[in-house]
Amino acid sequence: MNETMTKIIDAITAGNNAVNGVVWGTFGIALLFIAGIVMTVVNKGFQFAHIGHWFKKTIGAIFKDKKITAHTEKENKAISQFQSLCTALAATIGTGNIVGVASAIVLGGPGSIFWMWIMAIFGMMTNYSENVLGIFFRRKGEKGEWRGGAMYYLKDGLGGYKGLKWLGVTLAILFSIFCLLASFGIGNMSQVNSIAGNMTSAFNVPSWVTGIALVILSSIVILGGLKRVASVTEKLVPFMAVLYIIGALIVICVHGSSIPAAFGSIFKGAFCLKSATGGVVGYTLQLAITWGFKRGAFSNEAGLGSSVMVHSSSNVKEPVRQGMWGIFEVFADTIIVCTLTALVILTSGLVDLETGHMVTENVKSALVGEAFGTVFGKVGPMFIAVAILLFAYSTVLGWSHYGTTAWCYLFGEKTAVIYKIVFIVMIFFGCTMSLDLAWDLSDTFNGLMMIPNLIGVLALCPLVAKITKNYVDRRLHGLDVKPMLSAFEDVQAEEEKDLDSEE
Template sequence: MEKFLSTVENVNNAVNGFVWGLPMLVLLVGTGILMTCLTKFFQISHFKHWVSNTIGGIFKDSHVTAHTKKNDTQISQFQSLCTALAATIGTGNIAGVAAAIASGGPGAIFWMWIVAFFGMMTNFSENVLGIYYRRRNERNEWCGGAMYYLRDGLGSKPGCKVAGSVLAVLFSIFCILASFGIGNMGQINSIAVNMNTAFGIPSIVTGILLMIIASLVIVGGLKRIASVTEKLVPFMAIIYMVGAIIVCIMHIDQLGAVFTSIIKSAFGLRAVGGGIVGSGVAMAVQWGMKRGVFSNEAGLGSSVIVHSSSNVREPVVQGMWGIFEVFADTIIVCSITAFAVLSSGLVDLETGVVTSSQVSTALVAEAFSTVFGKFGYAFIAIAILLFAFSTTLGWSQYGSKAFEYLFGRKNIKFYHIIFVVFIVFGATMDLTLAWDLSDTFNGMMAIPNLIGVLSLSGTVMQITHNYVQRVILHQNVKPMLSAIDDIQALHEKEL
C-alpha cells in the first residue's frame, strides 16, 4: 500500500508541476489579458457602470426585485455572488497570502494584484458564457457552467462536436474530485486543526458538528445554500476586515514602508548583500500569480456554475458581478491580509525575509496577536471556521451541478450524502496527499475551461459590444441574451 501511495504521490507531483507551473499560469493570465483587450479594458473603461450595477445596486430596491418573480426557483444576482464568494473567500485569503509572502517576498502581493486585474475579465468572460449557454432542468432551475459552453459553444463549431463533449465531461469529473478535496476535506481539516489548537476542541467533535450543519444546508439545495451564504459572507468578510484594518491602523506608521517594500521586491530592487537579486523577481512573480489564481479562482471555471443560476437575463450583467467577485476577493480581502502581516514587524521590509518562525495561518494569527494578544489566535481560528465552512458550502453546489451534468438530477442525493460524510473524514485524517491530489484536480479544471473561453472569446466580445451599444450608448440593436432560440425570444419579451 505504501508503494502504491508513493507512486500516486510521484505521479501527482509531476502532473501538479505542469498544472500549477509557469506555462499554465502564463496561460491563465494570458487569457485575462486577451479578454481585457477584446472588451476594450471593460474593467476600467466602464468602472463606474459595473460598480453601480453590482455592489452599488444592492442598495436599490429596484435592482434587487426587478428580475425576481414570486415562486421563482432561481436565486438573485446578489445571492449568486455570495455563494460564489463563499467558495472563493477561504483559507487562500489567509494561508495563501502568508504563503505567497513567505515564499515570494512582499513583491508577490504586487503580482497578485496584476493577476486579479486581468482575472476580472477572465471571470467576466466565464460568467457571460455561462449565462449565454445555460438551460433549464426538469425542476425549472438554471443549469450552466463550463461544461455547457464547452458542449454547446465549442461543440457547435465545425469539427469540434466531439472535442466539446469530451472536454465538458473531463471538466465535470475534475470538478467533482476537486469538490471532495479542496472544497471539502481540505477546508474542514483546516477548521479542525485551528479549533483544536485555539480552543482544545477534539477534531472528531468538530467534524460531526460541521457534518450535521452542512447536511441541513446542502440537502436543502441551492436556494437554502444561497440563503445562508448571502447572510454569512458579508458578515464574515466585514468582521475579518475590521480586525485586519485595526491591525493596520495600529501600525499605520509602517504603511508607507510596506507599500515601498511591495514595489521594490516585485521588481527585484531590494538590496541583499549590496546587490540586486534577479531570482527574487521570478519567485515574486510565480508565487504572486499562483496564490492570486488560487485565491480568486478566475480561469478555473468553478464560480460560473453558481453565477449561471442567477435570475439575471443579461449575460454582461452577471459578468460584471464576476468582476466584482475577483475585486472583492483579491484586491480587498487579500490586500488587507497582506498589509496586516507586513506592517506587524514579522517580515524584514528591506530584505523581504520572514523573521517569524510561524507559517501559513499561524503567521497571520501572530500578526493579529501583536494588537489583540492571545485573542488574535482565537480570532483567526474563528475566521478560518467561517471562511472555510462557507467554501465547503459553495463547493458542494459546484460538485452537485457537475454531478448532475454527468448522471442526471435524480441521482444528486447520492452525491450530497457522500459529500457530507467526507466532512468527518476531513476533520480526522492526515490529508497531505488528498490535499495535493485535489489541488491538481482543481488546476486541471482550468485546462478545458480556458480552451472554452479562448475558443469563444469572439462570442464574449460580440455580447459585450452588443450590451454597450444597447445599455450604455442607448442604440436600438437586437440584444444577445441566449444561444438557445426559445430562451432568447422569452428574454426579449421580458426586457
C-alpha cells in the same frame, strides 16, 4: 532565511507531485495570464473603461435596486443576483485569503502581493467572460432551475464550431470530472481540515467533535438545495467579510506608521529593486511572480470555471450584468480581502521590510494569527480561528453546489442526492485525517479544471466581445439593437419579454 523556514519550503516543494507541477508551473501560469490579457483586449479593457458602470451595477445597486436582492418565488428555482454573488464569494473567500496570502509572502516575499494584484486585474475579465458565457449557454434543468457552467459552453459553444463537436463534448466531460474530484479536495476535505486544526489549537476542541458539528450543519443546508445554500451564504458572507475587514483594519491602523514601508516592500520585492547578484535577483523575481500568480489564481479562482456554475443560476437576464458581478467578485476577494491580509502581516513587524525576509518562524494561519496578536494579544489567534471557520465553511457550501452541478451533468439530476450524501460524509473524514496528500491532489484537480475551461473561453472570445459590444451599444450608447441574451432561440424569446424589468 533560517534553517526551519528552509525545511518548510523543502517540504512544500517536495509535496508537489509531477502533475501539479505541470499544471501550476510555467504552462499553467502562462495560460491563465494570457487568457486574462486576451479577454481584456477583445473586450476593450472593460474593467478599466467602464469601472464606474460596473461598480454602479454591482455593489452600488445593492442599496438602490431591490431587484438585485429580492428573492424569487418559492416555485422559481433561480436565485437572486446578490445570492449568486454571495454563494460564489462563499466558495472563493476561503482559507486562501488567509493561508494563501501568508504562504505567498513566506515563499515569494512581499513582492508576490504585487503579482497577485496583476493576476487579479486581468483575472477580472476572465471571470467576466466565464459568467457571460455561462448565462448565454445556460439551460433549465428537469426541476426548472438554471444549469450553467464551463461544461455547457464547452459542449454547445466550442462544440458548435464546425467539426469540433467531439472536442466540445470531450472537454465538457473532462471538466466535470475534474470539478467533481476537486469538490471533495479543495472544496471540502482541505477546508474542514483547516477548521478542525484551528479549532483544536485555539479552543482545544477535538477534531471529531468539529467533524460531527459540521456534518450536522452541512446536512441541513446542503440537502436543502441551492436556494437554501444561497439563503445561508447571503447572510454568512457579508457578516464574515465585514468582521474580518474590521479586524484587519484595526491591526493596520495601529501599525499605521509602517504602511508606506509595507507598500514599498511590495513594489521593491515585485521587481527585486535591491542589491543582489543577477542570479539571486532572477530567482527571487521568479518566486515572487510564481507565488503571487498561484495564490492569486487560487484565491479568486478566475479562469478555473468554478464560480460560473452558481452565477449561471441567477435570475438575471443580461449575460453582461452577471459578468460584471464576476468582475466585482475578483475585486472583493483579491484586491480587498487579500490585500488587507498582506498589510496585516507586513505592518506587524513579522517581516523585515528592507530584505523581505521573515522575522518569525510561524507560517500560514499561525503567521496571520501572530500578526493579529500584536494588537489583540491572545485573542488574535482565536479571531483567526473563527475567521477560518467562517471562510472555510462558506467555501464548503459554495463548492457543494459546484460538485452537484458537475455530478448532474455527468449522471443526471435524479442522482444528485447520492453526491450530496457522499460530500457530507467526507466532511467528517476531512476533519479527522491528515491531508497533506489531499492538498496536493486537490490542487492538481483544481488546476486541471482550468485547462478545458480556458480552451473554451479563448475559443469563444469573439462571441464574448460581440455580446459585450451589444450591451455597451444598447445600455451605454442608447442604440436600438436586438439584445443578445441566449444562444438558444426559446430562451432568448423568453428572456426578452422580461428584459425591461432588469433595469
